[in-house]
Amino acid sequence: MTQTVMKIDDLHLSFPVSRSLLDVVQRRPGKSVNALNGVSLELQQGETLGVVGESGCGKSTLARCIVRLYEPTSGQIHFDEQNIFGAAARKDRSYNRRVQMMFQDPYSSLNPRMTTGDILAEALRVHQMRPEAEIAPRVAELLDLVRLPQDAAEKLPHEFSGGQRQRIAIARALAVEPEVLIADELVSALDVSVQAQVVNLLLELQQRLHLTILFVAHDLRLVRHVSNRVAVIYLGRIVEIGDSETLFSAPSHPYSQALLSAAPSLDPDDKGAAIQLEGELPSPLNVPPGCPFHVRCRHVTAQCRTVIPALRALEGRGEVACHHAEEINQHA
């Protein structure tokens, strides 16, 4: 039943940091930000894969690689058996139609000088989704789909609230009838009650249109709610991936455990349950050797400081990248 639609293989991406004059004078080598350090995952047809992690861990970079906004340093992404960075795939516009992305900032993701109608019509025309005569009715249909009033077509983006703008962005993505949606912090800028409206819409549309969704967010509760599977990223690496309910109810990686327990519970009687993490995310300019988490981990051993743990299946759980996952989870 499950069919892989996208396969990401050992993706690495580092951004060169421009050297300051001082660096050049002192002949220091050019540095680079290692945003992705070997990410591999598979997207199954019709699922929602949640991606969580701290700010700067590489979530958006991963999302932007998938839609070819960034070029990976190494690694591959296959969609429909085809390497999307290959010459043949690049010429073919259809990838840009079949895989769509929605952005975090509802105030910058729409051209401020185009009306909603123009924005949607443009998408339809460029990909020749409909003959000219059917464009206007299709725009109306799309507005209806994301529950915007019909007079929205003549309005400019600034006339809408944040939640409504994200609906326009969703409508634009759906205009080209994509198969995969990449949602990067789609609702992070919105208030809870508006968040709920947009998430409901997304879930409903996914069912109706059989969409595959990569849902990037830092709000763990929200990710838990919408995802079938979840990947936890730390310093550009997946440290744990697995079924959403299993992962959230029993996280196996020490980082996932700390991350999940840090989310403040709605219950005032739950106070003080958080596992305090020492220190902060190390700079991606110099990723620590061995397990990237070892500088903050309570279970660190000598092995962790030198050997990078590989992602491996843990019985009854998902896949975990930790040398001591078995012992740690025995006590739990």
Next chain:
Amino acid sequence: MSDAVVTSAKSSDAPLSRLQLALRKPGFLIGAVIIGFSTLLALFPSFFAPYDPNFIDYLAVRQPPSWAHPFGTDMLGRDALSRVIHAYTVNMQMAILATVFALTIGVTIGALVGYYRGVADMIFGRVVDAIITFPFLVLVIAVVAVLGPGLIKMYIAITLVGWVYYARLMRAEVIAQMGNDYASAGIVMGYSDRRIIFRHLLPNAITPVIVYWMTDMALAILLGSSLGYLGLGAQPPHAEWGVLIAEGRNFITTAWWLSLMPGIAIVITGLGFSLIGDGLADLLRPRG
């Protein structure tokens, strides 16, 4: 009748209200009046000028301002007011022709290097550095010296140097706009580069360029009349402010009005363009 009322009510809420707001500012209003009137003078000089600008009257040379000749007459007895008015045609034409090609070329190149960056951008950076190290006027005069004097050649010279300033501004604006997700969204949607550059980025990036264009038109008039004064631009007997000032130069102690009046025309027109530029910045900003 009632139809007309409905349409006017409709069209009045969005774009007009902005224009009305801008016009409420005294600066923009004064600028608009000056440039509007200057344009009329440039288009219909004979309608406004009391005399033929080239009518020579040896019986009335170098007369001081009077009711019959408000700006006086020149050394050939030509009516100075009529000559200043007829000069509007050349000088306003200068404002447009000396800038519009630089604008078009600069905007296009700036948008392209701002979007693609890479090697083209590096080369562009070098060219810009090389050109802006020299004062604008010096470079233009150097080019005119090579091409020879005359209006057309002057336009070519100003364009050859002036596009750089537009391109630099446009490049910076486009790069700033690229930081907005709507540009990324265009790429993800598979839109062509041409569409993203010209349909999405350009309209959002052009505002400061248009504002600069207004000040540049003022500068172009100043530059054009300077060259005219030096004998490198418009040639006598063409009525052009710089030429007029140069003609009056020898009589500056006896017939000061001959140089002063065209000078005032330059100042007022330049002021008009600058005032409009300031107001346009507000008028063109996207709403929201």
Next chain:
Amino acid sequence: MTDHPILEVENLCTTFSRGGTDLPAVRDVSFALCKGQVQGLVGESGSGKSVTLRSILGLARHYGEVRGSVRWQGQELTTMSERQLRKIRGREIAMIFQEPMTSLNPLLTVGTQLTETLKAHTDLGRRARRDRAIEMLDHVGIPAAASRLGEYPHQFSGGMRQRVMIAIALAASPKLLLADEPTTALDVTIQAQILDLILKLADEMSMGVVLVTHDLGVVAQTCDTVSVMYAGRVVEQGDVRQVLQTPRHPYTEGLMRSVPQDVPPRTQLYSVPGTPPSLFSLPEGCAFAPRCQAAGPACQTARPTLQDIAPGRQTACFHPLPATQEDAA
């Protein structure tokens, strides 16, 4: 709670005028705060939380009209002169803002910024100020504090900068801390550290805290009492446990239910229908009426005022929800 309140806010109203119309940003906000107590202010964006904070400290009166009373240890702040207020700001009442990047001066070292505060608000000498600065950085959990005094804000990460902000705010040992979304820009793990720090310091220094946030989880984990704001008014307030566990106002309940906790995964979430009203055109009756499922005819015409419904518990609603599940049955 038998303690005498240190801060008493009564009928605080703040109005801005925009293009000739009045914008009622805050209306009739009243609450009291005791030593060592943490009071939360929650609500959707635009509901008036930040303006309330800024009105307490006398910042809002520079660009808006503030009415009502703010009593700080018996002194009226709203009518106090700017000169007198300056003595209280920083020394007795401190404030931290949401954006740690913009509230530190990028051109001055962290040490200079800390000692400057101490110079302005204490009588300590040079050496003593330096020692106190190191002590404060140490206190907020910045390792190797002495060696980092000479560093600039950009050399600190977001979480560290927020710690520095807290160190500066608390340098003069204020008795009240006004914190405007101090962790919104931070990650959950850092958020947990910062909130913990604020709570610990509030406890040690018996300092009162007013904490603005839009995250109900943060409220649940840190506050003793909470006020829920909607369209510039407090619609419900009281003990945090009572308000969150048995909300009596339909808006509070809607907010609580929108959070995806204890809901079957991938099902439709509850969401309050509609959007918040524009402050320019508030409904005549209850501001929440157009979105309220419990609304009756009275709600359309009259505005409910904040009423005591239980000891220390108030709500502004004509048809408050039942106090417990049993009552509903």
